[in-house]
Amino acid sequence: MHIGNMLEETLTKEGYSVSRAYSGTEALLVLSGAKPDLILLDLMLPGLTGEDILPKIKGIPVIVVSAKADVENKVDLLLGGAVDYVTKPFHIKELLARIAVQLRDTTAVPAASVLTFDAIILDTDTHVAAVGQKEVKLTRTEYAILKLLMQNPSQVITKSQLLDRINEDTPDCTESSLKTHISHLRGKIRQISHKDYIEAVWGIGFKMKES
Structure with a gap:
């Protein structure tokens, strides 16, 4: 049985609603009219490849499924926006578990209305930020x-992830201006706290800096 047919049959039996595209161009057409909860992306698509499509996918977790097993390729795709990478051949139970984890992460836990990190307090209802009492x-x-x-204090957030995930709220933020915005943010927090709370991870992105 073709792997695509097998996946469609298995996922349907597991209770998932499945939409399938047979080429890169068709995949973009499907995404223009629907927003699935998760995408399984094969790199070896006719027409536009999986590598071509990945940067165009916004706000949807993508698990890459590919026979390409080299580490550099995996790293590039994970840093480029994929949330996971499964190498063919794979065991279907493992893939189902990885799918369940991603769907659980996006749907199970409601976001906290007040976020804290050391002395920083962020109220997401009122959009007020404070360091200590200031x-x-x-x-x-x-x-x-x-x-x-x-929201992701122990995770390095890549530049592409930052741009993708804040795009709805701040469409004015671009790759060229991102560094400036972060520099201003760090400066405002440092002026009050006298500490650097945002750490640049060279070549990858940014994360909250532990004391």
Whole structure:
């Protein structure tokens, strides 16, 4: 049985609603009219490849399924926006578990309305940020960046992830201006706390800095 047919049959039996595209161009057409909860992306698609499509997918977790097993390729795709990478051949139970984890991460836990990291407090209902008892005046873009970093305090957020995930709130933020926004944000927090709370991870992205 073709792997695509097997996956479609198995996922349907597991209770998932499955939409299938047979080429890169068709995949983009499907995505233009629907937003699935998760995408399984094969790199070896006719027409546009999986590598071509990945940067065009916004706000949807993508698990890459590929026979390409070299580490550099995996790293590039994970840093480029994929949430996971499964190498063919794979055991279907493992893939089902990885799918369940991603769907659990996106649907199970409601977001906290007040985020804290050391002395930083961020109220996501009122959009007020404070260091200790002193409010920090942030722009809309600075607030969106800080919120995303504080929601994932132990995780390095890549530049592409930052841009993708804050794009709805701050469409004015571009790759060229991102560094400037983060520099201003770090400066405002440092002015009050006298500490650097945002760490640049060279060549990858940014994360909250442990004391």
